[in-house]
Amino acid sequence: MKEITQIIREYEKSKVKGLKTALATVVKVDGSAYRRPGARMLVTEDGTLTGAISGGCLEGDALRKAQSVIFQQKSMVVTYDTTDEDDQKFGVGLGCNGIIQVLIEPIAYEDSLNPIELLKIAVQDRSMAVLITVFSLLNPRAPQIGTKILYKESKSFGEENFPLSSLLNVIRDEIYQSFENQINKVKDSDDYFIFYECIKAPVHLILVGAGNDTIPLTKMASLLGWQLTLADGRKNQATTERFPSANRIVVSPADELVEKLDFDSDTVVVLMTHNFEYEAIVLKYLVKKDVPYIGILGPKKKSEKLFERLINEGIAFNRSHIYGPLGLDIGAEGPEEIALSALAEIKAVLSNKDPQFLKDKKGPIHEG
Structure with a gap:
């Protein structure tokens, strides 16, 4: 989500400056790669890059191809095959072992529903959206159908009268139920693929506490692109001067606080x-x-003691969702390390992962 907001911000700047742009999107990965489908990079005609489609290895080559797309105003799919041990022939030296398909699309500012305008609609509130991108691997250098439709809250945005549009609805509904991206090959359609991308809201962290030790946690949450609500009963502590990254600050007595807060399925509380x-x-x-x-x-x-208080007051609660003491056991000492421990635990819980050393994980790092 943070990458999308950064791309939108740079897009708006480029629009004001009159700079032409192109959007590079990872649409398919076979094997291992640093980034997964949905990773994006905005390229301007003067060579400015925002976002990333790899760990820095593909960007130089993708920049040159994106500038060609900008000049010709014609989209293309670029394939980076790193399964060959001699991947230096690409001049990128990935050190991975996968095939990465990158769709590069010119952005037309006059099109009110171009790919980035669709992304703007996707992130304008916290409801989930599904973005549809269609591409061909049989004719990768031919003009691509590209990023065409966004579904959000039972509404559709974009061009629906294009080839294959009748095939979208069933799988779109599956995405809403599974909250997972899907890439499907279209049968009998000259090797077309449809990338269904689930765009979810960022994590909403409600931090109850405005002491000095919470400041590192707010800074790290901001770095992750999380939405932050800071809450406390002390108005001299809970201030924008002390917590400039907070999206919202709530000062309230304890018995009134919860009703003043907003919750959804991606909200966590510390x-x-x-x-x-x-x-x-x-x-x-x-x-x-x-x-x-x-x-x-x-x-x-x-x-x-907090649990005992709840039990004595006859309040039912799900203890499995309460993490006290909070954090992963990484030997944390001091506010910064405790913040790291807490945020890592939150990410693991929301991703339904059992924390472990990646070197001990069986199979690939990324699943699916």
Whole structure:
């Protein structure tokens, strides 16, 4: 999501400057690669790059091809095959072992539903969207159908009267149910593929606590592109001067706080006030919300006392969603390392992953 917002920002700047642009999108990967389908890079005619389609290996070659696309105003698919041990013949030296297909499309500012305008619609609120991109590998240098349709909240945006459009709806509905990208080869259609991309809202982190030790966590969350709501009962602590990356700051008594907050399926909460009574009251109302992750800073004894308070008050709660003490066991010391530990745990929980060393993982790093 952060990459998309950065691309949109640069697109708007380029539009004002009158610079022509092209969008490079990874649409298919076979084998291993640094980035997965959906990775993007905006290229301007003066050579400015925003986003990335690899770890830095493909960008130089993709820049040259994107500038050709800008000049000819004709889209293409570029294939990078690194399964050959002699991948230096590409001049990129990937060190991977996969085949990466990159669609490069010229961006027409006069088209109000060009690929980036569709991305703008996709991220304008926190509801999920499905973006449809059609490409051919049989004729990769021929003009591509490209990024044409966005589905969002039962509405469609873009051009629906193009070849293969009648095949989209069934799989689109599957994406909404699975929340996973799909790439499907279209039968009997000259080797066309359809990339169904699920664009979800960024993680919404509600951080309850405005002490000095929460500042590193807010900075790291911002670096990840997460949306941040900062909440506390102390108005002299919860300020934009102290927390400039916060999207929203809520100052409230504990018993009124939860009702002032917004929740959805991608919202997580971390309690870091160092005030047991404040957190006990907040937690009482918080457990009534469907929150996939609630993290509590402090020793296990503190969390057990909070649970005991809930039980004594007859409040039912799902303990499996509460992580107290919060964080992965990485030997964290100090606010910065604790923030790293907490954010890593949140990411693992939301991705439904069991944290482990990647060297011990069986099979490829990326699944699917």
